[in-house]
Amino acid sequence: MTEARKALVPVWTLATGDVRVPALAGDEPMTAERLAELRGVLAALADAPIATLEVHPLPDKCDRSRGITLDAASPLAQHLSQFIAQSTRSSLTAARATAGGENLYRMVVPAKVAAQFGQGMVRPMVSKAAAGGIHSALMNSTGIAANATFVPVGKAAAAGAAGGAGATVGVAAAGSAALTVAAPLVLMAVAVGVSAHAEYKRQQAIEHITELLEQLHEQKLEEEHSELDGCRDAIDKATAILLDQGKLGISLGLDSAVHAINTALGRADRRLAQWQSALDKLPDGKPVEIGTLTKSFPGVDEHGGTFRTHLELAALAIALKRRVVVLQAVEHAQGDPDNMFENFTRALRRDQQRLDELESSIAGVLVRLSALELARPNGLMPVFTTGEVDRLMGAAHRIHKLGDGAMVNSRTTDVAIEIGRDKDGSVVVFPAMPMHA
Template sequence: MIDYRKATVPVWTLATGDVRVPAIGGDEPMTAERLVELRGVLAGLADQPIATLELHPVPDALDRSRGIPLDAVSPLAQHLSQLITQSARNSSVAAKATAAGEGLYRMVVPAKVAAQFGQGIVRPMAGKGVAGGIHGPLVNSAGRIVAGAKFVPVGQAAAAGAVGGAGATAGAALTGSAVLTVAAPLVLMAIAVGVSANADSKRRQAIEHITELLEQLHEQKLDDEHSELDGCRDAIDKATAILLDQGKLGASLGLDSAVHAINTALGAADRRLARWQSALDKLPDGKAVEIDTLTKSFPGVDDEGGTFRAHLALAALAIALKRRVIVLQAVEHAQGEPDSLFENFARALKADQQRLDELESGIGGVLVQLSALELARPNGLRPVFTTGEVDRLMRAAHRIRRLGDGVSADSRMTDVAIEIARDRDGSVVVFPALPASA
């Protein structure tokens, strides 16, 4: 891992529209804590979304397979290259930092802006093999962004080109008093790809879990449901590639049929959630529940490979796929009206997120309620239990208590970070968007 404590980190302040804010940043080096404060103040004062973009060295052994690769001619890569070129002309700090051509760019979108995209769209992803670990190229062994680096603001001079539109030139300067750069297309594309990568990471996690569960269950109906959902991936991947290259979607991609399959799966998840909530409402308050009573409504809840857990995994897969589709639809909608590109993107994304957030929240509530249940010993004539019965009760209690472990109790939106690895040839890999506080 690179030692960032001695690093000088250039920081661009990116606006998504023509705004004026007081000159509160200055051009002096700042700490990471000061940068967080500045970002919050700018978000509060400006009437257009404002983000920051940091440039760090590329960490050793960076796992690029977690991200979405885009070649040098893609809009996102081009916008980033234009920003780099223009900055290098006017800032010795930017010129020195970008001279090698490669780097890890970290865009942070304030919580106020991120809230426009839905409360559940960006969640931490547990790192394998690390208790509570979070994926992220820039985290240290303690799981935090190293705060000892010296962050230096990068000023911007005027650049040729229009501001609006998905293909517009990033970097047109503002006449306001703060050091801001209008880069709506760059911010939009970074958010779109980062959120899509985040949803795809959740899809891969769900696929791995479902495959394992269905191998144990041998239930054809669930296997068919899984196959139909997994079959949507190809159409979504193709549509993602086309839109991120600023192309137009056509009927030949099969995206319409994929969306239908996903919506059907979400409908099934809604119905199952309603049955689960009804079953929990019927349980006596404050009384212990027998395992057999619980498994009638939640079959296999006491087992690692039960039907209930397969239903949970299928719902997670459908939600992840739908989130990717929503991003595609929002980008397409925004590109269709370039005069208010970012606003259209945010509006379309937020409107469609609500149902998914409610479904995810409802499932989380069921899991929390189940994890808090007290299990009763089976009723019977015998005064004692066999060793097998005792073992089953203990295993079931442990497994049911763990159901609530993965549920986020804090629904507050944090700043969102999107990390972009840029190679010397201008191509980029965009990693899953994550809470910046991770």
Template structure:
């Protein structure tokens, strides 16, 4: 983390409605720790979600491949540009940050908003090359975190437009002695794009895993399932690009057929999960399990590229694709009800993703139960086993015990961070949402 404590980082308090909360802070600069405390208090006291937006210098090198690019005419880019334009008139810190025309903006939404998304919408994603690190775009070319300095609240932006609605511009709400910029469309669109990018990253991870598995298995039925799911990507990508530019979805995109294929795959995942649970319930609680008994219900569980692992990846792919569709549906619903933009968006997300959360947590529970099993020695008349048999048992035990590694079972909500790289021409790249 950088030791440059002299840097001034502008931070906006973004309300998603006209809120009134007790006096919490003035316009004085604050530390990162104080800002985190303020976020927690605002989340607990405010009737409407209140996010924070920080402006940092754009790192020299930034991997944009994981994000979703939007041009300067997109709603998100226009709302961000408008917020910056209004703020520079009254805030020297904002004016200095915006002078370069480019920057890296980090939006943090409170934990209770993340809870409304459901436990599975945003989860940690392990960075390559680290055991448990979470990749963040907010680093420079040397890998140091940028912009960790003194945070200066941006004062009142020029009030204009209504509080809500897809066409609303930034207004002002008063929270005691602090000014909150009302920017529901900006927060909504950033969440929509960030969550969509997160789901797409999970989709790509699942594809990377399943491609190698199917090359080894040569299972035509599984290949057909995968091909049908992967064929949905084009329709979802086009619908995402269209809707995030505030267009209207039509049947010509093929989204309806894509949703049908995804729902079919989710149905298969539900049936497999039910079968796995029944099989686990039949196993003795206090006795070791023979590997042969286990593989009857979980074929290939003891192999690196077995059928069981392919079933897991197919389920992960279907869940990731469905999460992108849910975000699209939520944005579409919100745009149809512009006077109730943010609340409508959150309600749509919360209602539709419950099934996915249950499926994902059910699969996680199966993996944890499998990883805790004790394997028995093979039954046979011979008192001594060959070296190959012993090696196979040890490899199987190791692979099965590792099934629980990386499984997320903690459903507590955390703050969600979304990073947005803004270029000089006003276009943006939104990176996958992640736990803050």
């Protein structure tokens, strides 16, 4: 930990277009807290989206299976390699930090910019390894992010390409703070990180659905699951082509996959409306019998059940749709390289608004269910058996836990995207995550 506290971490301020902002950073070392403040100020003052990029040692133990791997010829890897090459020419700190060739790059997008991606695009992902923790390749090392000293690299690309959002690397307008114009780098990092996050959510939903269906033996739900799971191949191929080669091909089966996903989202909408209607019909402030509740929410009082399977199917459809939305937004942005990041965020925000609303509404149903008070079952006998008491208490506990983790209109935070780079220039991009989970 002593070495971690003394570590010097180069940090660049990246712009997605020519912007003029006051020179706030200077070239003095700063703490992580000061860097977070700087990001917020820059996001508030700059006309174009601003991000920061840090470079850390690559942790020895890094679960690459959680991320999306791209070879050295992919657009993101090429943009990152070019950025590193130009930065090390003018910064001894950057040259020393990247000399080994293997590093972990952390791009942080301020909350103001992240809000353009939508409220529900990046949710906290609970880590099984540590209570209350979140997944992060960097945070699993030695806490270096909290103890390092960040050194601004203010002249990373003095000899870079011409300015403008389409430039791979350039310098922002004269007279402003030294900002590196790197719209394609920011765009691709955000796109891959968000796609990896959605894929992680898909994997979680698949695991839960498989377990639930093994208990239910419900043929219709099995078919719904199969239809959605069958979409993954087309989405994976489209993702590989777009993120590895930069252009989305045709005849991949993506259209049929999107149709199946949209059908599943339609089912989720209808089920949501039924759940909301059922809750609205319950008497205000009065206990509810389990039998009344299970008519509209079958299996809600059990570990598995049809209702919980419907929830997971909705989560799966949302995760798959989010991956498709990212692909469509990147393709749309690449059609206008001079206005790349703006096109990306505009397309992303428009298409995912429905997903955010659906996810938030489902969370609202879970919160309302968790707040219900269960009534004692009606019966002729004034005394209940031990089994009846145990069932009532167990059901109450499971229903009250439904609201745990449900997020209704959650606050947007800074978003971190971590990129592991190997010596051959290939990269693995880990799921985008909120900075403060």
